[in-house]
Amino acid sequence: MVGWFGTNLVSILNGFAIGSLLFILASGLSIVFGMMDVLNLAHGALYLIGAYLGYQFAGDTSSWPGFLTALGTAALAGMLAGGVLSTMTEPLARRPHLDQALLTLGVALVVAELLAIGYGNDVLRVNAPPGLNRSVQVFGDTYPAYRLALIGLGALIALAVYVVVERTAVGALVRASVADREMVSALGVDNRRVKLAVLAVGSGLAALAGVLGGPIYGAGPGLDERVLILALVVVVIGGLGSIKGAFVGALLIGQVESLGRALVPDLASFMLFGALALVLIVRPRGLFGAPKAAV
Amino acid sequence: MKPSAARMSRAISRRRVLGLMGAGSVALVGSAACGSSVGGGDDEGDTPSGGGGGSGAVKVGLVIPQAGIYTPLGIDMQRGWELWLGQHDNMLGGYTVETVIADEGEGPDTGVPAIQGVLQNDQVDVVVGIVNSATALGAAESFAEAQKVLVIANAGAAAITGDSINPYVWRSSFVNAQVVVPMAEYLAAQDIGPVYVMSADYAAGQEVVAGFVGAFEAAGGTVAGQALTPFMTTQDFQPFLSGIQATDAAATFVFYSGGEAVSFVQQYAEFGLKDTIPLYGSGFLTEGSVLGGQGDAALGIRTTLHYSTELDNEANTAFVQSYQDAHDELPTCFAMQIWDAANVLDRALAESADLSGDAISEALGGLGEIDDSPRGPWSFNGQTPEQNFYLREVVDSDGVLINSVLEDLGTYAQP
Numbered sequence: 028m029v030g031w032f033g034t035n036l037v038s039i040l041n042g043f044a045i046g047s048l049l050f051i052l053a054s055g056l057s058i059v060f061g062m063m064d065v066l067n068l069a070h071g072a073l074y075l076i077g078a079y080l081g082y083q084f085a086g087d088t089s090s091w092p093g094f095l096t097a098l099g100t101a102a103l104a105g106m107l108a109g110g111v112l113s114t115m116t117e118p119l120a121r122r123p124h125l126d127q128a129l130l131t132l133g134v135a136l137v138v139a140e141l142l143a144i145g146y147g148n149d150v151l152r153v154n155a156p157p158g159l160n161r162s163v164q165v166f167g168d169t170y171p172a173y174r175l176a177l178i179g180l181g182a183l184i185a186l187a188v189y190v191v192v193e194r195t196a197v198g199a200l201v202r203a204s205v206a207d208r209e210m211v212s213a214l215g216v217d218n219r220r221v222k223l224a225v226l227a228v229g230s231g232l233a234a235l236a237g238v239l240g241g242p243i244y245g246a247g248p249g250l251d252e253r254v255l256i257l258a259l260v261v262v263v264i265g266g267l268g269s270i271k272g273a274f275v276g277a278l279l280i281g282q283v284e285s286l287g288r289a290l291v292p293d294l295a296s297f298m299l300f301g302a303l304a305l306v307l308i309v310r311p312r313g314l315f316g317a318p319k320a321a322v
Numbered sequence: 323m324k325p326s327a328a329r330m331s332r333a334i335s336r337r338r339v340l341g342l343m344g345a346g347s348v349a350l351v352g353s354a355a356c357g358s359s360v361g362g363g364d365d366e367g368d369t370p371s372g373g374g375g376g377s378g379a380v381k382v383g384l385v386i387p388q389a390g391i392y393t394p395l396g397i398d399m400q401r402g403w404e405l406w407l408g409q410h411d412n413m414l415g416g417y418t419v420e421t422v423i424a425d426e427g428e429g430p431d432t433g434v435p436a437i438q439g440v441l442q443n444d445q446v447d448v449v450v451g452i453v454n455s456a457t458a459l460g461a462a463e464s465f466a467e468a469q470k471v472l473v474i475a476n477a478g479a480a481a482i483t484g485d486s487i488n489p490y491v492w493r494s495s496f497v498n499a500q501v502v503v504p505m506a507e508y509l510a511a512q513d514i515g516p517v518y519v520m521s522a523d524y525a526a527g528q529e530v531v532a533g534f535v536g537a538f539e540a541a542g543g544t545v546a547g548q549a550l551t552p553f554m555t556t557q558d559f560q561p562f563l564s565g566i567q568a569t570d571a572a573a574t575f576v577f578y579s580g581g582e583a584v585s586f587v588q589q590y591a592e593f594g595l596k597d598t599i600p601l602y603g604s605g606f607l608t609e610g611s612v613l614g615g616q617g618d619a620a621l622g623i624r625t626t627l628h629y630s631t632e633l634d635n636e637a638n639t640a641f642v643q644s645y646q647d648a649h650d651e652l653p654t655c656f657a658m659q660i661w662d663a664a665n666v667l668d669r670a671l672a673e674s675a676d677l678s679g680d681a682i683s684e685a686l687g688g689l690g691e692i693d694d695s696p697r698g699p700w701s702f703n704g705q706t707p708e709q710n711f712y713l714r715e716v717v718d719s720d721g722v723l724i725n726s727v728l729e730d731l732g733t734y735a736q737p
Binding site: 034035037038041045143147148149150151152162168169170171243244245247248249250253284285286287288289292295296 | 580584595
């Protein structure tokens, strides 16, 4: 058993690093989706904006000011974009999900194309900040320091999101809106403002994830679709609207993508959706999905 | 047949070209779709045919990716094509060239209609380009039916000039396995030890792996292990890198290109394999724009290819210089391949009795050695190049990463 851990330590560690990144990406999507029924397919494009901002400020050299500027601008740009998305989807609030999906998908395509026109079609690199742009020895295995830092940061952000959602008045409002929007509305709270705030924060997190994922995945065309699919799988596995679900789902998918692929490389292509199917068969609402109130 | 789609692809290509190149350098492209030439337009008119080896116009369909993952290759190819024409007064074998550009897209679903569009709507005499092998194979039959010549400037599937060979389809690039057989024989001769072989899991990757393993084992080498990674969905190679470390591999041989080449090379260094297990690859691993993304992680990687910007011959020096003057960056093998496609078409059209596919095909077959190519001398053998392969190593030259040439590994025909 000890030997097994020794052999697969790097894969397990890496699963946590990917899981951290996925959580930062998916938590916003989960709350927005579960709460406002806004199917935000532009979430991947927001990640991509963050990734290119990472390239913009940390593409040439490895520097802390550059990387932090990228993080700051990405958070701001993401929140702003979330606000715009919220305004755009508002007129469709009473229309079926598909209409919102189509609108956000259209936005995603336009954003991705604009980025491709602006930055070209090559995969661009984002440098990890100094000190983290090297590899360290972990129990005799070589591992990139940046990914270790990402695990720590992911845990911190998870804790912060958890405290805000579960322990504060604002969080209570968000949770109440997930559970029963009409009732919250009846209490005199303007749903649209809650939605605006949640979409802004969720989108900010997605753009932040883009910068944070930059040193691992770089920035390039098509990345938006790949991370969107991962985020959707995480959200569906975890259960819509549940932060705890997004956390567990992200860690699970992180391990599936890392340890799973290492153990059974032949099934690598199917593993992601295999895990999704398995969870849906056992628990159709996802691991932590609450039963929806009857409408 | 959808005329609207063809029209759209022409509109896009015109816009793209004007945007990319400025209107001045290639006025020929803009006029191509306007039907200003005799016999142009969409009616079933005769193709404009010259008077036997030397006058009139030839209409060439340049089918290259202008959207999707292969766009960088499409840009390189368009530049290579225009560079050659710019240097030769816009003439091929005495004919004035009218280029019609169409977007190949990512796969046969877009590529084959684009090819049929230029063949049927634009009534081109010759088609050049084609990055994707599935597109090339899917369209081959159309060329037999139309009796027009296709000169493929990239797509490397063995079947194109192998099992599915067709007298109208020629290739100025390479065959997937041809690129790695020289490396396999070189590594076996070096007595390198067990080699781990890895590639993306798609048709070209499978051909490369089969070609490498076959040649390596035939030359006495041992394969430590093999893995095919899911194509275009693998962002993180760590699980597969752990797989390499779990074997007794003394070296790794891989085939990746584009974005995957960037992530793979970076992660190979990040996870510490670069220092312990030397990395070898097919030349596409470190060719062109990917080098910038890979950065220092690419230093020391050795690959084989039929070209390097560092080749020391007169044609290459001139080619690299003029390409750099025009675009302020180094050319790639993709630009070179289509430059050579223009080169062989120029020679063939000068010999050909007329612009019919049969006459051009026959002329291509009789060309003999092409002695002024940037890649060095080569000749058609089975409608695809028999050419020299070079062992290259990524080095830093004043802050720019280049593929320096270590050794000429000799001439190889398609396997």
